[in-house]
Amino acid sequence: MAATNFNTKNDTYRKLMGNGLTYRIPPFQRDYSWTEAEWEDLWLDILGTLEPDGEPAHYMGYLVLQSQDDKTFDVIDGQQRLTTLSLIVLATLKHLQRLIEAAIEPERTKQRLEQLRQTYVGYLDPVTLVPRAKLTLNRNNDNYYQTYLIPLVDRLPQRGFRASEHSLRKAFSWFDKRLGEYLRKSGETDQGRVLAQFVDQMSDKLFFTVITVTDELNAYRVFETLNARGVRLSSTDLLKNYLFSVLHRRQQHEHELKTLEDRWESMVGRLGSESFPDFLRVHWNSRHSFVRQAELFKTIRSRVTTREQVFNLLREMDEDIDTYLGLSEPELSAWSREAKDAAGYLRMFSVRQPFPLLLAARRQFSEADFETLLRAGVVFSFRYNVIGSQPPSEQERVYNQVAQRLSKGEFANLAAVLGALTSIYLADEPFRAAFADKTIRTTQSRNRRLVRYLLCQIERHVNGPTYDFDSDRFNLEHVLPQNPEVGWEAFSDDEAEAMVYRLGNMTLCETKLNRDLSNADYSRKREGYQRSNFLLTQKIAVENADWTPERVAARQSWMAKQATAIWRIPQLSG
Known part of the structure; x- marks a missing residue:
């Protein structure tokens, strides 16, 4: 990624909203979705910076922006946080408006309200003299935000709106109430000063790592980099925005955009946004030349450029989603x-x-x-x-x-x-050799399941019965115990460490018998194995008077021969 296409810095909320900068949520970015849980977390974080012995600053995470001129920015990631902070400022302005209406120091309070509004909410364009909001929400939320919230209307309408618009209203009301409680607890008589000071301190103490890119491709690369470092962002949303923009810039009818949105949200809802990028790559690689995840967005961006191609991509994804879900979550298929x-x-x-x-x-x-x-x-x-x-x-x-x-x-x-x-x-020979030398550490639950599956398949091959390898009726038994005590002198310390997780040292054993044998020596274990219903386990007792490194290797070589016959495709094995 060229340096000129990528910039990163830390900025406070005050710096982000100053200097005539404006922010725009892309029209087809997801709707506002924060709930009381997120509102309360943010509120407590803010209060934690305002207390006398509170933290000096609070980190708000990454903010990914896209801009060509460093004046107007599309918010690629961070819209929930920016929108919520704007609602907090608007709730503060609403309290100041009430003070003015109550004739409480109206002139000073009006000055504070206008200064805060100009700094954080909107300003008068010096060229056109038209009021401009610093933040524009997406197509589903912006009308409610601009029409009712920014003007601070007395009674916010509640009927006939989307769920996300109700969330905006509820968030505004929730912070309005919290600010009222904050004022009462302050005990200050000059409430206008307290409110102005609240916004100023919040704006100086909340800071972001701001990453600015010049186009969608660089934004996608940022997403991939941050995801690789454990910062969970949604490349799904970025791809959605691109596909919608293909239709939007071709001035397609609203019903087509709605159809695309409904189909997209249906697929994401079934998959989950975190699984969607993997599904998209699997889908793409099932039909086209191989592409790695890091190059997927670039490839789709170059190949899907028309209305027909957008809808064809969705149609083909619809065709494949059930199979992908069946492979990923087979029990639900x-x-x-x-x-x-x-x-x-x-x-x-x-x-x-x-x-x-x-x-x-x-x-x-x-x-x-x-x-x-x-x-x-x-x-x-x-x-x-x-x-x-x-x-x-x-x-x-x-x-x-x-x-x-x-x-x-x-x-x-x-x-x-x-x-x-x-x-x-x-092929058979290298597979048999690899199996005969295989070690699988069963300290992890996944590996324990794997070895149980493997042993159940061999038991079925040599004895007939089919066992559920997840059954709690039997356990995985290590002949040489994982923590050997007395009676295992045939193994040096190094041999014990090397042999305990060899496949030849493991077998199946009924739960009670496994518990009774525990760390017993081999002679006692051998007596118990003779009582087992598993042929694999009986064979250990019948064929081995003692248990040594050589006997582990011999048993594993026998198991390798069985495995070669079980996991086999005849036409490829010769």
Whole structure:
């Protein structure tokens, strides 16, 4: 990002609102949505700076602005905070207006009101002599703000307005009431001075980190950078603003804008704004050339420039959203039990690379072929990611290339798709070798679930019964305990540390039996294993008179052979 397109500095609220600067919420930015919880947090923060021993300043976070002239700014992120601070100032002006109407030092109070209004709310344009507000809200909220709140009308109307407009009214009234309480607690007779001092101190002690960019692309890059650093901003809103601006600048009819807004909000509501960028990237990569998240906005901005392209993008997203939600939250889908289980396994593996291909397959294939590919995706991921620990970057590109070809109709059937994925199918020999040497630390709950799943699949393969690996009827048993006591002299300290989380050292054990055995020595554990209903666990007792590093390795090699037969795609295994 060029330095000339990006500027950052810290500014107080007073500096932000001074020097003839104006701020505009983009027409299609989200509506005002703060509630009493946020109002109260902000109010308490402000009061905390006004107390004699209070904090000297309060940090309000990032404010992302877009401007070409450094005089008029579009508020990309921070509109809720700026709008609420404006409402606090307006509530203060309302109290000053009441003092004037009550003839309490009317001249001095009027001077204070006008000075505060000019500084923080609006000013007289020196060229046109037309009053101008310093803050303009979005298309759904600005009329109420400019018509009723800025003029400080006596009775704010309540009927026939949007929910967000009611939120503006309620916020104004809430701060109006808090300011009344603040005045009473102050005990001061010169209330006009107290109110003016309140705004001045608040304005000097609240400060922002202000990031100013010159266009939407730089704004998006700022969002990506801040998100990478843990500051949660909404690139979803930025993309929405761009798409709406495509229609707006082409002067489309209001009903088209309303249709677009309704469809957009429906999708975001189903996904959640934090999940939306990931969905959009998966959707895009299922149809187009591979693009990384950091380049997604730039790519869409260059490819979606007309009214037809905007609505086509929404139509295609509508087509894919159910599949994406099924993969992300399988239990909420209407899929078959087998498909839900397969999607659940991918989620447990923390593997998302197959998603673009699966979206393409859902569009192109029958339900049966889609489910077959979904189950194959579990095998690919188990071999390549879980056991092989192969780098996912190349895998992601292969999935994208195959998804793109499938979307273009280049594959005649499912077998052709599987054949195109050969390069990311870890072959039998390297898979067996990787499995035989695999260590999975079960100190994390995700890893415990993974090993339980793995062992249940092997138990099913060698013995027949199917077990719910999340069942509380059995536990994960470490033959060599995680905290060994006496009776484990066959393992040196280094060997114990290296072997305890080897797959060959783990098995399944009924909950009570697992609890009874705990850290017992192997001879006692062996007696207990003979009583277990799990064949895997019985085999340990039958085949191992003692438990040593060599026996762990031998058992894991046997398990690797079973795994190669379980997680297998015949046409790719030869």
